[in-house]
Every structure is written in structure tokens, then in C-alpha cells.
Amino acid sequence: MRSAALALLLLAGLAAGCTSDLSPRRVEIHIHYSHFDPSQLSVQRGVAVTFVLINEDPIDHEWLIGDAAFHERHRTGTEANHGARPNEISIAALQTVETTLTFGSPGTLHYICHMPGHEAYGMVGTLTIT
Amino acid sequence: MRRLTAPLAALVVTLALAAPTLACGGLIGPNGAVNLLRTTTLAGYHDGVEHYITAFQFAGGGGKFGSITPLPGIPTSVVRGGDWTLQRLVRETNPPSPLAFEAAGAADSRAIVLQQVRIDALDITILKGGGAEIGVWAKDHGFSLPPDAPEVLDFYANRSPIFMAASFDADAAAGRGQAVGDGTPVHLTIPTKNPWVPLRILALGKTAIETIQADVYLLTDDRPALLPDPGSKLSAGGLKLTHSDAASAQLLTDLRTDKGMEWVPQSAWLTKIEIDAAASTLRFDLAIDASGAGKPSLRDAGFAPFGPLPAPPSWTPLWVMLLAVSFAIPLGGARLLASAARNGGGTPLAG
Numbered sequence: 085m086r087s088a089a090l091a092l093l094l095l096a097g098l099a100a101g102c103t104s105d106l107s108p109r110r111v112e113i114h115i116h117y118s119h120f121d122p123s124q125l126s127v128q129r130g131v132a133v134t135f136v137l138i139n140e141d142p143i144d145h146e147w148l149i150g151d152a153a154f155h156e157r158h159r160t161g162t163e164a165n166h167g168a169r170p171n172e173i174s175i176a177a178l179q180t181v182e183t184t185l186t187f188g189s190p191g192t193l194h195y196i197c198h199m200p201g202h203e204a205y206g207m208v209g210t211l212t213i214t
Numbered sequence: 215m216r217r218l219t220a221p222l223a224a225l226v227v228t229l230a231l232a233a234p235t236l237a238c239g240g241l242i243g244p245n246g247a248v249n250l251l252r253t254t255t256l257a258g259y260h261d262g263v264e265h266y267i268t269a270f271q272f273a274g275g276g277g278k279f280g281s282i283t284p285l286p287g288i289p290t291s292v293v294r295g296g297d298w299t300l301q302r303l304v305r306e307t308n309p310p311s312p313l314a315f316e317a318a319g320a321a322d323s324r325a326i327v328l329q330q331v332r333i334d335a336l337d338i339t340i341l342k343g344g345g346a347e348i349g350v351w352a353k354d355h356g357f358s359l360p361p362d363a364p365e366v367l368d369f370y371a372n373r374s375p376i377f378m379a380a381s382f383d384a385d386a387a388a389g390r391g392q393a394v395g396d397g398t399p400v401h402l403t404i405p406t407k408n409p410w411v412p413l414r415i416l417a418l419g420k421t422a423i424e425t426i427q428a429d430v431y432l433l434t435d436d437r438p439a440l441l442p443d444p445g446s447k448l449s450a451g452g453l454k455l456t457h458s459d460a461a462s463a464q465l466l467t468d469l470r471t472d473k474g475m476e477w478v479p480q481s482a483w484l485t486k487i488e489i490d491a492a493a494s495t496l497r498f499d500l501a502i503d504a505s506g507a508g509k510p511s512l513r514d515a516g517f518a519p520f521g522p523l524p525a526p527p528s529w530t531p532l533w534v535m536l537l538a539v540s541f542a543i544p545l546g547g548a549r550l551l552a553s554a555a556r557n558g559g560g561t562p563l564a565g
Contacts, residue, residue, distance in 0.1 A: 118361035142349025
């Protein structure tokens with residue numbers, strides 16, 4: 085009787101593991117000493133992900149997520165503040181900002197701070213969409 | 215790259231388009247360009263008081279620039295420096311040739327403002343606070359900090375929460391009739407147990423491969439013990455001892471007769487250290503033990519556990535030991551062997 089119940093629980097667990105979880109997800113990204121933590125993330129396509137961007141530094145930062153062409157544009161951009169688009173966020177010193185995104189297709193995107201010198205200093209992260 | 219002479223360094227940030235030279239640091243322009251010009255600074259130490267003298271040189275242009283310098287303690291005075299002290303020191307260690315003579319003819323809380331002084335076109339503020347507090351104060355006052363500033367400010371604030379912020383008003387300098395190249399010397403008097411010279415801040419805002427070049431002058435009662443030891447090829451970390459000798463009576467007399475330099479003692483030891491290091495390696499400061507105890511502090515130098523780098527090896531290099539042994543055995547020098555082994559510990563360090 086006891087072993088049958090255990091087998092049932094295992095099956096339930098396996099079934100749960102096989103099911104795609106499309107419920108909204110919340111991810112914290114800390115910014116400390118001008119680096120993203122974590123700098124590697126993986127999310128499922130079609131899932132709404134709320135990114136909580138916590139700037140622990142006394143200087144301003146940005147969190148811009150997109151493909152290579154997107155970042156190339158922003159490397160030479162002149163927009164002082166971001167926020168109108170959910171994938172382009174400015175985070176003032178010691179502030180926290182939330183943004184929610186849903187990614188439609190699998191692939192790899194990068195999140196980068198394009199303030200002068202920050203990308204070269206290592207403010208780069210990678211988001212894998214499965 | 216031109217050499218920058220600088221003991222107490224500056225974290226240099228910009229507000230506008232002017233190009234004044236701020237003591238001891240790189241000048242980071244709005245376009246990311248870094249300009250370095252030669253400045254001269256002295257860290258003198260006598261009777262438990264550090265005398266920090268540096269110059270802010272006007273290099274033309276307009277607008278405002280700022281710098282933040284970590285300090286070992288709270289200054290009891292911040293005044294305009296003397297007129298020729300810095301130039302006299304340069305001449306002492308770099309005597310010009312006769313030909314040259316002819317040719318030249320807070321996080322949640324706020325930083326505490328301890329003092330505010332106006333010297334010529336410089337607005338100087340002495341601040342107390344943690345790294346985040348100083349960073350916020352700087353941001354609120356228009357300073358644009360580079361990405362490595364949060365870590366560097368913490369590196370200093372964890373050991374000494376005192377900073378000097380200097381804002382240079384180039385328009386005011388031009389209005390005062392200051393010509394390009396004119397310097398404004400600043401003299402800080404800082405009671406402290408032992409002086410130290412912030413070097414890491416020289417690399418602020420620089421890329422890893424950029425070279426930092428600076429000269430550091432020390433004037434102490436006795437020959438100081440230093441960490442890292444600029445006399446050691448093994449552990450100098452880009453520091454080179456280029457002058458270490460009893461200061462000449464003429465030099466001391468000359469210095470003493472300058473404005474505010476009455477403190478210069480009758481005898482002193484003059485040290486000059488040249489720095490030539492990649493920005494990525496300059497992640498420590500220069501600890502000075504002027505007490506005669508020969509124990510420069512790990513904390514003052516910012517080595518682990520007070521900073522990211524371990525202290526350099528303090529033991530005698532292996533080849534020196536082998537050389538000592540090879541001489542000692544033929545001579546039957548058991549005493550010499552023992553002595554070499556005893557001396558292998560190098561300069562003792564204080565935490």
C-alpha cells in the first residue's frame with residue numbers, strides 16, 4: 085500500500101515535469117559594481133516574465149534587451165532615458181524597476197547597459213529563450 | 215601618455231566641456247576621451263600630521279569638472295598651498311640641464327559635508343560617508359561617475375570614509391585671468407597615525423590595458439617602510455623607487471620658506487616613486503610606515519582581506535636564497551645561512 089502511494093507520487097511528479105509551465109514568472113536581476121547578477125538566464129517562450137531590476141550601485145544604469153542589431157543601434161544612441169518600451173529600461177542609482185516581457189520565439193538575446201563604458205566594463209547578460 | 219605626478223589621487227569625472235587638469239587623476243571627457251597632464255603632489259608627514267599638497271591645473275576650456283580624492287583622515291585645514299613647493303621638489307629629483315635652463319628661461323543616508331572651501335576657481339568639499347553615500351552625493355552634484363566607481367568608492371570607504379570632492383569651474387578660472395597651465399595648489403593638513411597614498415583611484419575609468427603613470431613624492435622624518443615595496447623587482451607591482459635619500463638642507467630650507475610650509479622639519483627623508491602599471495594591475499594603494507617600526511599596513515595598502523589582491527610575496531626570492539647558500543657552504547658560513555634564513559621573511563606586515 086505504501087509503495088503504491090509512493091509510485092503514484094513519483095508519476096505525478098514526472099507528469100508535472102513534462103508539462104510546459106506557462107504561468108507568469110518573476111526574475112530578479114541585481115546590479116552590483118556595474119555587473120548583472122545573474123548574467124545568464126533562461127526562459128520559456130510564451131511565458132510572461134517580470135524582470136525586477138535592482139540597482140545596488142550609486143550610479144545610474146540601463147537594462148536594454150534585444151538582438152545584435154538592436155544593441156548596435158543603442159551603442160550609438162543618444163536617448164538619455166528609457167522606459168517607454170518594456171525592453172529598454174533606465175534604472176536610477178539605488179532604485180528598483182520592474183518590467184514584464186513575453187518572448188515569442190526561441191533564440192538568444194543579450195541584456196546590456198549602454199551607458200558610456202559600461203558594456204566594455206562587463207555589463208552584459210545573456211537570455212536564452214527555449 | 216604623459217606622466218602624472220600624484221600621491222593622493224583623484225577620481226575624476228566631468229560635467230561639461232572644459233578641460234582643466236585635476237590633480238592625480240585621469241580626466242574623463244564627455245566623449246570618453248581621457249586626458250592626462252603633468253601635475254605635482256607631495257605627501258609630507260611630520261609629528262603625526264600628513265601635509266598633502268597638490269595642484270589643480272587649468273588647461274583651458276569652459277564649464278565645470280570635478281574630482282573626488284580619498285583621504286586618510288579628516289583634514290584640520292584646507293588652504294591654498296604655497297607657491298613653489300611642488301616645483302622645487304621636481305627640480306630636486308629632476309634637475310634641469312644648463313641647456314634646459316637657457317631654453318626655459320549614501321545609500322539611504324546622505325554623505326556628511328564636513329568642510330567647504332573655495333580656493334581660486336576650485337570648490338572643495340570634505341565629505342564623510344560610505345561608498346554609496348559618496349556616490350549619491352557626487353551624482354546629486356553633477357559628477358558623472360564611470361562604471362568602476364561603485365567598487366572603487368567602496369574599496370576606499372571601507373577603510374577611510376573621508377573624501378575630498380573638488381569642483382573646478384573653468385569659466386571662473388578664465389574669468390580670474392588664469393592662463394592655460396596655471397595651477398592652483400591646495401594644502402590639506404590631516405592628522406593621521408600613518409599616511410597612505412591612494413593609487414588605485416588613478417586607474418578609475420581607465421580600460422584594463424591603459425597604462426597609469428604617476429610620480430609620488432614622500433617627505434618623512436625617517437626612511438619609510440613601504441607596501442608594496444617599490445625597491446623590490448619581485449613585488450613592486452609597477453612601482454619603482456627612483457629617489458631615496460636624506461633630503462638636502464637646501465631643499466628643506468627652500469620648502470620651509472614657502473607659504474604654509476613652516477612644518478617642514480630640520481631633517482627629513484625624501485622618497486620618489488614612479489608608477490608605470492597597467493590599469494588592471496593597479497588595484498592597491500601605497501602603505502607607508504613612517505614610525506620606524508617597519509610595518510606598513512595591509513589595510514592601508516588595500517591588500518586582502520581589505521581589497522581584491524593578495525599582498526605581494528614578502529619573502530626573499532629563491533635565487534637570492536640559493537646564491538646565499540652557494541656562498542655560505544664553501545665558506546663554512548653556517549652563521550650566514552642562518553642569517554639568510556632569518557631574513558627570508560622580508561618586511562614584516564601589519565594588518
